Amino acid sequence: MSRYDPAQSEPKWQQAWDAAGCFAARHDPSRPKYYVLEMFPYPSGRIHIGHVRNYTMGDVVARYKSSCGFSVLHPMGWDAFGMPAENAAMERGGHPKDWTYGNIAVMRDQMKPLGLSIDWSREFATCDPEYYGQQQSMFIDFMEKGLVYRKAAVVNWDPVDMTVLANEQVIDGRGWRSGAEVERRELTQWFFKISDFAGELLEAIEGLTHWPEKVRLMQANWIGKSRGLQMGWALTAPHAGTDRIEVYTTRPDTLMGASFLGISPDHPLARALEAERADVAAFCAEARKGGTTEEAIETAEKLGFDTGLKVRHPLDPTWEIPVWIANFILMDYGTGAIFGCPGHDQRDHDFCVKYGLPIVDTFLPAGGSWDIGAEPYVPQKSETVRYTRGFAGAEVQTGEEAVDAAIAHAEANGYGTGVTKYRLRDWGLSRQRYWGCPIPVVHCESCGVVPEKKENLPVRLPDDVSFDKPGNPLDRHPTWRDVSCPVCRGPAKRETDTMDTFVDSSWYFARFTAPHARTPTDLAEAGYWMNVDQYIGGIEHAILHLLYSRFFARAMHVCGHLPAKSVEPFNALFTQGMVTHETYSTRGKDGRPVWHTPDEVTRTADGATLADGTAVEIGPVIKMSKSKKNVVDPMDIIARYGADTARWFVMSDSPPERDVEWTASGAEATQKHLARVWRLAAEIEVRGGTDTREDAALLKAMHRTVADVTAGIEGFAFNKAVAKLYEFTNTFAKSDASAAAKTEAMLTLAKLMSPMVPHLAEEVWAMLGGAGLATTAPWPKADPAMLVEDRVTLPIQINGKRRAEISVPKDMAASEVEKIVLADDAVNKALDGATPKKLIVVPGRIVNVVI
RNA sequence: GCCCGAGUGGCGGAAUGGUAGACGCAGCGGAUUCAAAAUCCGCCGCCGCAAGGCGUGUCGGUUCGAGUCCGACCUCGGGCACCA
Numbered sequence: 001m002s003r004y005d006p007a008q009s010e011p012k013w014q015q016a017w018d019a020a021g022c023f024a025a026r027h028d029p030s031r032p033k034y035y036v037l038e039m040f041p042y043p044s045g046r047i048h049i050g051h052v053r054n055y056t057m058g059d060v061v062a063r064y065k066s067s068c069g070f071s072v073l074h075p076m077g078w079d080a081f082g083m084p085a086e087n088a089a090m091e092r093g094g095h096p097k098d099w100t101y102g103n104i105a106v107m108r109d110q111m112k113p114l115g116l117s118i119d120w121s122r123e124f125a126t127c128d129p130e131y132y133g134q135q136q137s138m139f140i141d142f143m144e145k146g147l148v149y150r151k152a153a154v155v156n157w158d159p160v161d162m163t164v165l166a167n168e169q170v171i172d173g174r175g176w177r178s179g180a181e182v183e184r185r186e187l188t189q190w191f192f193k194i195s196d197f198a199g200e201l202l203e204a205i206e207g208l209t210h211w212p213e214k215v216r217l218m219q220a221n222w223i224g225k226s227r228g229l230q231m232g233w234a235l236t237a238p239h240a241g242t243d244r245i246e247v248y249t250t251r252p253d254t255l256m257g258a259s260f261l262g263i264s265p266d267h268p269l270a271r272a273l274e275a276e277r278a279d280v281a282a283f284c285a286e287a288r289k290g291g292t293t294e295e296a297i298e299t300a301e302k303l304g305f306d307t308g309l310k311v312r313h314p315l316d317p318t319w320e321i322p323v324w325i326a327n328f329i330l331m332d333y334g335t336g337a338i339f340g341c342p343g344h345d346q347r348d349h350d351f352c353v354k355y356g357l358p359i360v361d362t363f364l365p366a367g368g369s370w371d372i373g374a375e376p377y378v379p380q381k382s383e384t385v386r387y388t389r390g391f392a393g394a395e396v397q398t399g400e401e402a403v404d405a406a407i408a409h410a411e412a413n414g415y416g417t418g419v420t421k422y423r424l425r426d427w428g429l430s431r432q433r434y435w436g437c438p439i440p441v442v443h444c445e446s447c448g449v450v451p452e453k454k455e456n457l458p459v460r461l462p463d464d465v466s467f468d469k470p471g472n473p474l475d476r477h478p479t480w481r482d483v484s485c486p487v488c489r490g491p492a493k494r495e496t497d498t499m500d501t502f503v504d505s506s507w508y509f510a511r512f513t514a515p516h517a518r519t520p521t522d523l524a525e526a527g528y529w530m531n532v533d534q535y536i537g538g539i540e541h542a543i544l545h546l547l548y549s550r551f552f553a554r555a556m557h558v559c560g561h562l563p564a565k566s567v568e569p570f571n572a573l574f575t576q577g578m579v580t581h582e583t584y585s586t587r588g589k590d591g592r593p594v595w596h597t598p599d600e601v602t603r604t605a606d607g608a609t610l611a612d613g614t615a616v617e618i619g620p621v622i623k624m625s626k627s628k629k630n631v632v633d634p635m636d637i638i639a640r641y642g643a644d645t646a647r648w649f650v651m652s653d654s655p656p657e658r659d660v661e662w663t664a665s666g667a668e669a670t671q672k673h674l675a676r677v678w679r680l681a682a683e684i685e686v687r688g689g690t691d692t693r694e695d696a697a698l699l700k701a702m703h704r705t706v707a708d709v710t711a712g713i714e715g716f717a718f719n720k721a722v723a724k725l726y727e728f729t730n731t732f733a734k735s736d737a738s739a740a741a742k743t744e745a746m747l748t749l750a751k752l753m754s755p756m757v758p759h760l761a762e763e764v765w766a767m768l769g770g771a772g773l774a775t776t777a778p779w780p781k782a783d784p785a786m787l788v789e790d791r792v793t794l795p796i797q798i799n800g801k802r803r804a805e806i807s808v809p810k811d812m813a814a815s816e817v818e819k820i821v822l823a824d825d826a827v828n829k830a831l832d833g834a835t836p837k838k839l840i841v842v843p844g845r846i847v848n849v850v851i
Numbered sequence: 852g853c854c855c856g857a858g859u860g861g862c863g864g865a866a867u868g869g870u871a872g873a874c875g876c877a878g879c880g881g882a883u884u885c886a887a888a889a890u891c892c893g894c895c896g897c898c899g900c901a902a903g904g905c906g907u908g909u910c911g912g913u914u915c916g917a918g919u920c921c922g923a924c925c926u927c928g929g930g931c932a933c934c935a
Contacts, residue, residue, distance in 0.1 A: 039935095041935095042934090042935050044935090079935070082934080082935065083933085083934070083935090084934085084935085155933075156933075164933075165933080166933040166934065167931095167932090167933055167934075168933080168934045168935095169933085169934090170933095214855055214856060215855085217854085217855065218854065218855050218856095218929095218930075221853095221854050221855080222854075222930090222931085222932090224854095292932090292933080293931065293932085293933095294852085294853075294931050294932075295852075295853085295930095295931060297852090298852040298853065298931090299852050332932095346852090347852085424932090425932070427932080428932075428933080430933095431933065432933090433933090500933070501933095501934095501935070502932095502933095502935085505935085538929090538935095539855090539856080539929060539930085540929060540930070540934095540935080541930095541935085542855080542929080542930070543854090543855095543930060543931080543932085544930085544931095544932065544935095545935085547932095577857095578928085578929080580928080621927085621928085622928075622929095623928085623929080625934080625935090652863085652864095652874085652875065653862095653863045653864060653874085653875060653876080654863060654864070655863095655864075655865095658857080658863095658864090659857080659928070659929090660863080666862095666863080666875080666876055666877095668876095669875075669876060669877095670875090672889090672890095673875090675889095676890090679890090719863090719864070719865090719874085719875095720864095720865075720873090720874085722874080722875085723864090723865075723873065723874035723875075724873095724874080725874095726874055726875065727873080727874065730874095733891095793870085794870090795869080795870040796870090797869080797870080797915085797916070799915080799916090800869095800914095800915065800916045800917095801916095802869095802870045805870070837915090838915060839915095840869095840915055840916080842869060845869055846869040846870075846916085847869095848869080848915050848916060849915090850915050850916090
């Protein structure tokens with residue numbers, strides 16, 4: 001080979017690694033283990049550049065840790081259930097299973113040439129019956145431990161297609177296919193009792209010291225612990241069996257500012273009125289319009305309806321307050337009822353202005369006034385305020401003190417109880433869809449809800465289904481649906497809901513430790529390999545996936561599937577940024593956007609067009625997603641330049657935690673750099689010099705680089721590690737050191753580069769006679785003696801601006817430095833004969849002369 | 852609307868409160884070449900002939916010294932429980 005040829009080199013080394021079994025995870029109790037895991041991909045069809053970035057990061061860590069002597073587990077699998085497979089079946093025909101396994105085959109074939117150090121023998125897909133059967137088995141275990149129950153919960157209902165919609169299928173409040181106004185409808189659904197663990201999940205965040213602070217904050221806010229007052233408001237006249245309305249409030253200190261009592265359209269009292277009165281029914285129907293997301297509810301126009309009913313104020317029985325039904329109150333949250341205090345809440349203020357309800361203040365700024373009618377006064381709870389209509393505690397106190405005093409007052413006087421609540425709601429796992437893990441339960445006419453017998457698992461998805469009409473094919477599949485009861489053998493029906501795909505991804509990390517076990521996990525394997533030492537994934541999973549996994553690990557421990565040490569399954573978390581790209585759209589006949597991929601679009605100076613010249617609207621730079629088609633295919637880069645170029649490119653430049661906007665330029669330059677390293681290695685014998693001072697300088701730079709690159713990898717600063725490798729390559733190229741020194745330096749450079757560009761590293765390693773494979777060679781150690789610098793350059797600032805610099809021995813005393821500084825020309829010129837007001841010498845760093 | 856981030860040259864970015872712009876890309880100039888490719892050398896924040904001045908989203912503050920700390924705001928991105 002007269003020049004570096006990745007097309008020839010890369011497959012050769014991949015075969016060599018396979019033959020040597022380099023990446024097989026070995027359960028070896030004599031060695032420390034290291035489990036590195038990247039969030040597994042959804043098999044969307046092809047890998048995109050974000051995958052390359054994500055998996056290369058994990059690979060760098062895996063290869064580095066392996067070189068440091070750890071027994072490494074680095075597996076790969078597929079998050080294979082989910083809606084896109086069903087959408088594909090609806091749009092193009094075919095079966096979700098074929099589409100999914102076809103995509104997996106393509107993506108696996110695309111990933112293998114990347115040369116990732118993955119133990120492919122552990123691969124599985126969550127849609128494999130072997131996997132989801134074990135998940136069903138755990139579902140039954142969870143049922144036995146009381147962690148599963150059913151209750152009514154709202155869904156997005158498309159009244160035309162008569163089907164449940166996912167949030168992303170609701171666009172501007174309308175169904176994506178039918179265009180009908182979506183309504184919120186209640187359905188009986190399955191839930192995991194994650195709320196049982198709310199307090200623990202919150203407290204344990206403190207121990208997640210190797211997680212990003214932002215993720216810990218987001219999780220803590222999501223769980224949302226609050227202390228408040230639960231209280232009953234008595235109706236002046238009982239109605240339909242209801243004589244009081246339960247309300248929870250975190251601001252009981254504002255009780256005297258209550259203007260109305262609001263209830264959800266799904267509150268039992270509202271339901272009763274709805275059945276009796278046409279006007280209430282009409283309002284409730286209107287109030288239920290729109291999607292279920294918190295965003296949709298928070299931003300929708302606030303609507304209210306005065307029921308005419310009244311409740312008595314708990315602090316003043318003669319004070320009667322109207323009961324309204326309001327569209328922004330959800331039955332799922334708290335008690336489904338609130339008291340409205342317009343003086344100190346923006347939403348309640350808007351509502352009262354709109355419907356002409358009274359607005360009074362309960363507190364004002366401690367030393368000032370406020371026009372409460374114009375704007376609510378909403379200070380931090382920690383702020384001290386003056387109570388104008390207080391009933392507990394001091395007149396001037398903080399909100400926090402006042403809340404505590406109000407709770408104490410309520411408990412002493414018997415009208416309410418202090419309660420700790422969490423924002424976290426139970427995990428609704430029911431999906432009215434086909435392509436998911438069947439919930440292993442049977443509904444028997446006489447026995448009720450009965451779990452399937454474990455020996456009958458997995459409950460397999462039937463293959464003979466069609467997607468020619470909306471709704472869940474399982475619902476209209478009589479031979480699958482009609483079964484006999486596992487208990488009494490009588491007629492029964494299978495549960496047709498399948499599980500949320502977040503369930504699949506909540507324990508796959510544990511399954512990787514024993515992917516073929518006949519139980520969900522093998523405790524001996526889990527005991528060795530768990531926990532995941534380094535988990536890597538997108539920040540978009542900061543809350544749901546990670547919180548659900550934390551819950552699942554606890555539930556699995558309760559059921560004996562994980563050791564106690566694994567209730568927090570991820571020791572360290574790194575959230576990499578997303579790969580973003582601008583979006584391109586044209587308008588379809590119906591006026592809705594039609595998205596285009598970057599390779600369909602030609603960018604021009606003043607815009608963008610399709611191949612046929614149609615003008616394209618350039619949308620915002622957002623995360624790459626299939627639905628918006630702003631995805632870039634990395635395969636042509638790999639085909640053209642090789643995997644190492646793709647790997648090096650995604651690790652350089654951008655810090656890994658940051659979003660990176662993909663641009664095509666730069667791959668060419670990366671390729672040149674890698675070819676240069678190869679050439680420098682090949683030319684060593686020819687150009688080697690003999691100057692021993694040059695040898696010492698090169699080896700000193702080498703040790704500096706070992707230290708910097710090691711720190712870079714340990715600290716997830718891959719871009720900085722790459723910069724140091726560039727720097728050292730430049731030093732090497734200019735060096736006149738001996739062939740022996742250059743060989744040593746180049747072997748070290750190859751090893752330092754090997755986590756990022758393993759194929760090139762092997763090629764260089766072999767060329768220079770390195771022992772064995774570069775991949776299995778130990779990681780180099782920097783000699784501390786070689787890292788010491790004896791002189792430093794000190795910048796001299798005058799009034800904080802740099803004016804000169806001096807070179808001094810590293811440990812020179814401050815008094816000596818001062819003498820040199822005061823003798824400096826630039827300093828004397830600035831002083832102009834005067835004495836400095838102040839002379840600040842920070843040893844080894846800087847000098848500042850204040851004039 | 853609520854929670855969490857991010858804003859530094861033409862571009863990606865670097866910088867324990869201590870020389871802003873390491874390293875890379877792009878660009879410009881040169882060497883080599885019949886020519887090109889490849890390679891090598893040099894320049895490269897903005898204004899200015901220069902001296903010098905100005906510069907890290909905006910405004911204000913703390914400090915001998917602020918990209919970094921504090922306060923207010925602007926813009927962009929992520930999440931908001933059925934996208935994964």
